[in-house]
Amino acid sequence: MFDSCADPKTLEGLSWFLCFLTSGKQLLFYRSFFIVLILLAVTAPVALAFGFGGAMAARSRIAPLSWFGKGYSAMTRGVPDIVFFLFVPIAMDQALEMIRHKIKCPEWTDPIFRGSDFVVCQQAKFPLSTSPQIYHDLYAFTLAVIAFAVVFGAFAASVIYGAMQAVPRAQMETAEAYGMTDRQAFWRIMVPQMWTYALPGLSNLWMILIKATPLLFILGIQDVVYWARENGGYKTEHFDYPHPDWRVYYFLVLLVFYLLMTKGSEVIIGRLTRNLSHGQATLAGERMRRAGR
């Protein structure tokens, strides 16, 4: 980065350290923090959508749909999330390639599953092995987002379902009395009011989501954990910046990063709760009304 860093072996002390901290590999480490932030930014709305869909399905009058919704929101309670993270991306990937296989290679007669093998034709591979690396990275990241969204969508579904149930019955009855259809009452009365009941659960979920991001490492994404291990490890003279095992310091940085993330979120959520409570028929809303705000 700096000209003075051209020959790191001659450097010492602070200037060595400065060059080390701005080396390309370190920049990749810093960049991986943004990968975590992007994952959070992308996953949160997707998971919310999954959760909303799950809650709507659970409320459905059609029995099988309702079972599906309830089963989906119950699923993550019994099974560790890490099992889903190991399972969902592979299952998604195989399902996708199987569908592509059926479309692109209809003349193929051999079974796709042979014992433990999973065999599809070359053209069905996704992304194609000839695609540039960026597509492979994006694909891997997308699978990770889906895995996160499936797991956290299930949590969100149970939170949102509970929140929908918590909307006072009288509100819905009033809507019916005004002649609203079920659909209108749902979208105009229930959904806007539900958020204040869902917020404690959802904000808690957001905290959990933050704390689950290191699992990206298990999905093979080069995230903060990957680079902390890679850059922190013992470096021989083959490297420009040889150094002993510094992983413990790298992980301390990660710890501080996550503590700041959760603390910051807590502060922001606290403000949001205050705003959302405004004008609501809840204890908090009543307190704000009394205080004249």
Place this chain on the structure above:
Amino acid sequence: MKKLILSTAIVALTAGVSLAQDVVRMGTEGAYPPSNFINDKGEVDGFERELGDELCKRAELKCEWVVNEWDSIIPNLVSGNYDTIIAAMSITDERKEVIDFSEAYQPATPSVFVAKSADADIKGGVIAAQTSTIQSGYVAEQGMTLAEYATGDETIAAVRNGEADAVFADGEYLAPIVAESNGELMVVGEPVPLGGGVGIGMRKSDAELRAKFDAAITSMKDDGSLNAMIVKWFGENATTW
């Protein structure tokens, strides 16, 4: 992707039908210096990077480097995430059942034990080895106490901080680490010959690609440039052809 363990898709495409291979994706671990590592610029570097680029030049291929964790490196090859494994992978019969190998580009080197003291207890002590390597398989089969780590670097760290009594790994990998340690680490016990040399792993269906790499490796062996490259990265005492 580390855990995208997808398939052993041995694609039985009829001979002659092959995709236009514009880009050959070279899969490596990037954590096994000097064979392959991520340098301080964040790029793949090392003996295999230089060798791979030279082979691709000779075979007139355009190559792209991909980093993948060691323990899922074979599954991700067969599932098509990249086209070759060039990651100091020894040719073994067990691996040959799943993938094909090019001609060896590095001769078989014995694996050695490295410990902090000359009288380290190899038979009864804890031996660190990288997961799913021929070395970890050997340690488990011999009934020694195996401690598994995900990367080679962690196995060395385990010996340095006393977690393990010795590390068992490829001699060429351990040699520079021992040399740099100023006597802290030393080779102990007898070297064990394992594996049949180091080759490029490829899908069984990629016979054409294999032929190209075989030809390129042979030409590098013939003009002596391969030996020169081995000496450059592994030192004067390295095993050459």
Place this chain on the structure above:
Amino acid sequence: MSCYQTLLDYGLRSIGIGERLLPKSDFTLCEHFVLIGSGFVWNFYFGIFALMFGFFLANAVAVAKASHNPWVRKPAEWFIFIFRGSPLFIQFFLAYESFVLLPRVGFDLPLGFTTITVETSWLTKAWLGALIVLTLNTAAYAGEIFYGALNSIPKGDIEAADAYGMSGWPRFRRVMWPTIMRLAWPGYTNEAIFLFQATTLVFFSGFPAFRQQGDALYYASYFSAKTFNPFMAYPVIAFYFILITLALTWIFGLVNKRLNRHLPQNLKARIRLRPQLIR
């Protein structure tokens, strides 16, 4: 090979009893069930002991956090913040990397009838190091639950105790603590379930497996790495976990019933599973 034979060979493989080498090829469903099941010895060990030690610590932490003395309150607040605010995954990594830096010493611990030598090197082994991390982690989460319950004790309960002339330890022991437990129990049930799930992270983050003896997830990933087929090993481990969750819910439900036995039927708190507490 019959399934019974597999059970004999691998039933206790995770603690080093039985066949030394893991199966290498031609994996059967039986082998999946037996080997993954054997891994649960570790999950149970971590789960039960962390819950046991963590429970006492959590009570202390909750009381400390409610204290008026900042020298007692502040450490408790920081303890809870650090362990609840960061991922368990990172805590494991960091703990392992710090433990290996400790000087390797042993000191004698007299137990009265015998003396055992405690070695710091035990900390880097999963059985102690990971157990400590899990204990502290669950203590922080449960401590927060207990603290919340402590703040929700009805004022009347305390006033009644005062009127009876109770104060200090007897008041805490006989009036406050039973109420804390009663109020906190549904939340604590969730904590126990998610703690059991968290035990699967031990061999995935830092702590190495010795002699290929690992927990359930270690063997599940061993199988899926060898067979390249996730549709067998992961459903098996999921099946086991659903059983454990049901069993835990049942056991904690019994305790809950006992804690609430003096209340009228319609006031009894029911345990609802909530994802409030996973890490």
